[in-house]
Amino acid sequence: MSDLSMNDIKFLPGVGPKRAELLNKELGIYSYEDLLYYIPYKYIDRSHTYTIREVTGTMPYIQLRGKIMRYETQGEGRKRRLTALFADDTGTIELVWFKGIKYIEERYQPGREYTLFGRPVLFGNRLNIAHPEIDAVDTEIDGYSGLQPYYTTTEKMRSHFLNSKAIQKIISTLWKIVPRKLPETLPAAVIARAQVIYLGEALYNIHFPPSPDLLRKAQFRLKFEELFYLQLNILRYTRQRRRALDGFPFTVIGEYFNRFYRECLPFELTGAQKRVLKEIRTDVGSGRQMNRLLQGDVGSGKTLVALMAMLMAVDNGYQACLMAPTEILATQHYETLSEMLRPLGVRIELLTGSTRRKEREGIHAGLLSGEVKILIGTHALLEDTVNFANLGFVVIDEQHRFGVEQRSRLWRKNGRPPHVLVMTATPIPRTLAMTLYGDLDVSVIDELPPGRKPVTTIHRYDNQRGELYAAIRRQIEQGRQIYIVYPLIQESEKIDLKNLEEGFRQIREVFPEYVVCMVHGKMKPAEKEAEMQRFVSGEAHIMVATTVIEVGVNVPNATVMVIENAERFGLSQLHQLRGRVGRGADQSYCVLVTSHKLTEDTRKRIEIMTQTNDGFEISEADLQLRGPGDMEGTQQSGIAFDLRVANIAKDGQILQLARDIAGEVLDADPDLTTPDNYVLSRRLEKLFRRKIDFSRIS
Ligand code: ADP
Ligand code: MG
Numbered sequence: 090m091s092d093l094s095m096n097d098i099k100f101l102p103g104v105g106p107k108r109a110e111l112l113n114k115e116l117g118i119y120s121y122e123d124l125l126y127y128i129p130y131k132y133i134d135r136s137h138t139y140t141i142r143e144v145t146g147t148m149p150y151i152q153l154r155g156k157i158m159r160y161e162t163q164g165e166g167r168k169r170r171l172t173a174l175f176a177d178d179t180g181t182i183e184l185v186w187f188k189g190i191k192y193i194e195e196r197y198q199p200g201r202e203y204t205l206f207g208r209p210v211l212f213g214n215r216l217n218i219a220h221p222e223i224d225a226v227d228t229e230i231d232g233y234s235g236l237q238p239y240y241t242t243t244e245k246m247r248s249h250f251l252n253s254k255a256i257q258k259i260i261s262t263l264w265k266i267v268p269r270k271l272p273e274t275l276p277a278a279v280i281a282r283a284q285v286i287y288l289g290e291a292l293y294n295i296h297f298p299p300s301p302d303l304l305r306k307a308q309f310r311l312k313f314e315e316l317f318y319l320q321l322n323i324l325r326y327t328r329q330r331r332r333a334l335d336g337f338p339f340t341v342i343g344e345y346f347n348r349f350y351r352e353c354l355p356f357e358l359t360g361a362q363k364r365v366l367k368e369i370r371t372d373v374g375s376g377r378q379m380n381r382l383l384q385g386d387v388g389s390g391k392t393l394v395a396l397m398a399m400l401m402a403v404d405n406g407y408q409a410c411l412m413a414p415t416e417i418l419a420t421q422h423y424e425t426l427s428e429m430l431r432p433l434g435v436r437i438e439l440l441t442g443s444t445r446r447k448e449r450e451g452i453h454a455g456l457l458s459g460e461v462k463i464l465i466g467t468h469a470l471l472e473d474t475v476n477f478a479n480l481g482f483v484v485i486d487e488q489h490r491f492g493v494e495q496r497s498r499l500w501r502k503n504g505r506p507p508h509v510l511v512m513t514a515t516p517i518p519r520t521l522a523m524t525l526y527g528d529l530d531v532s533v534i535d536e537l538p539p540g541r542k543p544v545t546t547i548h549r550y551d552n553q554r555g556e557l558y559a560a561i562r563r564q565i566e567q568g569r570q571i572y573i574v575y576p577l578i579q580e581s582e583k584i585d586l587k588n589l590e591e592g593f594r595q596i597r598e599v600f601p602e603y604v605v606c607m608v609h610g611k612m613k614p615a616e617k618e619a620e621m622q623r624f625v626s627g628e629a630h631i632m633v634a635t636t637v638i639e640v641g642v643n644v645p646n647a648t649v650m651v652i653e654n655a656e657r658f659g660l661s662q663l664h665q666l667r668g669r670v671g672r673g674a675d676q677s678y679c680v681l682v683t684s685h686k687l688t689e690d691t692r693k694r695i696e697i698m699t700q701t702n703d704g705f706e707i708s709e710a711d712l713q714l715r716g717p718g719d720m721e722g723t724q725q726s727g728i729a730f731d732l733r734v735a736n737i738a739k740d741g742q743i744l745q746l747a748r749d750i751a752g753e754v755l756d757a758d759p760d761l762t763t764p765d766n767y768v769l770s771r772r773l774e775k776l777f778r779r780k781i782d783f784s785r786i787s
Pocket of ligand 2: 388391392
């Protein structure tokens with residue numbers, strides 16, 4: 090009984106094979122331990138049962154106990170509703186249902202005693218409760234009067250009578266056979282330092298909280314523990330790697346860097362750019378390998394920072410490379426950077442999938458001899474045929490297109506791992522970055538170069554197109570270019586593509602005098618590149634596209650971004666798309682086009698977009714609206730992310746505390762070998778190992 094993860098849920102009284110299978114399949118609950126950690130998603134105060142006489146029309150949710158007297162159906166078709174009289178010793182109140190009428194009538198029988206839960210409303214001069222929650226009176230559970238837990242269940246479970254209350258009952262049975270005093274999963278010193286309650290107490294109170302205060306303490310303990318182990322795991326891994334991996338020491342700031350700074354830089358660096366360069370300089374000078382995530386909103390000048398960091402490498406006798414997610418981006422980087430480097434005479438090359446064989450061979454040779462100092466490219470850089478004389482610094486642009494695995498392939502190019510700078514314009518809130526990229530240090534450029542005009546964002550309904558087209562025409566007449574973006578979401582690709590093509594046709598009809606190009610992800614790469622190029626070169630006035638243009642394309646002359654069906658985009662995607670304009674000196678606009686039917690969430694998203702240009706603010710809001718699981722980049726981060734109790738968006742302070750304490754523990758005992766910390770190493774091993782497969786054991 091000491092290891093509850095070894096007890097199959099099937100053998101718990103009241104469960105059995107059928108229910109066990111449901112719990113396995115629907116909730117991933119296999120063991121006693123899994124069940125204890127199945128945390129309610131909400132609680133409702135049921136400590137008080139009202140009498141019907143006491144009820145008024147101004148109460149919140151209340152609990153009543155009594156009997157259903159009789160049912161009555163009224164109205165026809167869509168107006169059909171079911172009413173019933175509910176009575177206790179003090180009076181009656183009306184119940185109303187507009188849906189599930191047949192089910193209700195069959196399920197709840199007149200004459201039986203039920204507890205009922207709902208919000209009374211005054212309708213005319215009569216009180217009623219619409220769609221109340223009804224439970225059979227269960228003496229065992231209802232004898233417990235306090236905060237009632239609610240557990241998430243699935244449709245399938247409910248159709249087999251495995252609802253929230255049934256789960257509560259199973260858990261109550263479990264607590265009768267396991268001791269309240271469960272083995273501790275945290276060392277005494279950590280418990281004292283974090284001021285948390287004991288595990289057994291927390292796990293009991295999370296299911297049967299005697300008071301709101303004890304519930305809070307239970308939640309705190311479990312959240313802390315979850316985040317603590319997450320951080321302990323990340324920090325231990327990071328530290329081990331740091332000890333193991335020496336980096337190339339860049340000891341000097343040399344001629345290239347200094348000449349570039351003095352002679353080539355057409356503007357003053359922003360304060361944020363200077364700060365980040367100092368952070369990088371400290372890292373690469375330390376003798377340890379740098380792994381740094383550089384976050385900065387679109388247009389904040391990350392590329393320039395990357396270039397100057399690459400020059401540090403060149404000054405120290407190393408080569409550097411920059412990897413971009415698409416050919417267009419790589420080419421753009423190559424063009425800007427080689428232009429800026431021209432006065433220095435540093436050899437820089439471009440390598441992509443479409444580099445000609447002869448040229449490619451020349452580049453390969455130049456890389457091996459060390460003559461090529463800086464290489465810009467796409468995934469093509471990862472190929473085994475690409476070898477360097479002395480690769481010391483790697484820049485990866487737009488993190489979310491590269492997984493951890495791809496990153497590590499670069500390590501192998503030079504025996505020792507080069508320093509790595511990952512740049513991303515998808516701003517990630519600090520708390521999330523700490524968890525996702527625990528092994529990366531984070532730098533932030535939180536300042537835009539001076540003189541930028543913020544993009545003006547407006548919301549238009551789709552019946553206001555005439556006005557919109559007139560505005561577009563005025564911009565084109567002034568020599569500007571326009572993006573029009575349509576959503577392309579995988580599930581309905583065919584329909585979406587039709588929308589896009591339809592849009593393309595329509596735009597060409599409305600603007601017969603202008604050149605319109607079209608780009609989408611289903612095109613052959615070469616065809617796509619060619620269409621993009623027509624826009625980049627200025628030949629096309631309007632580009633109709635899907636979100637393929639989200640990342641990185643730089644056309645400073647484009648001043649209008651129209652986003653069709655804006656309700657179908659997430660916040661960070663909208664922000665990324667908007668970042669494609671506002672890159673030149675002219676005032677730019679982003680127009681969000683939606684239908685009139687908007688959900689509450691969509692309204693909020695649109696409102697945030699029209700109110701702020703600050704990527705971090707948007708990212709925070711996004712995290713609040715969607716939760717971290719949906720954040721872009723999380724899937725590829727390589728870190729398991731199913732938190733059971735804690736919420737990265739809301740529990741930032743606990744996360745910070747957990748990280749601090751995990752750091753302290755590792756400072757004192759890096760390998761977790763002292764007897765006190767034995768519990769930590771054992772638990773880490775268990776948590777980050779796969780679940781036990783009971784079907785194979787029994
Ligand atoms: P990011 O990669 O962060 O989106 P870029 O590095 O492409 O941003 O910079 C956007 C534009 O701003 C470029 O044209 C660049 O030359 C310019 N820029 C960068 N830093 C500064 C600065 N400190 N002052 C003025 N312009 C700058
Ligand atoms: Mg960029």
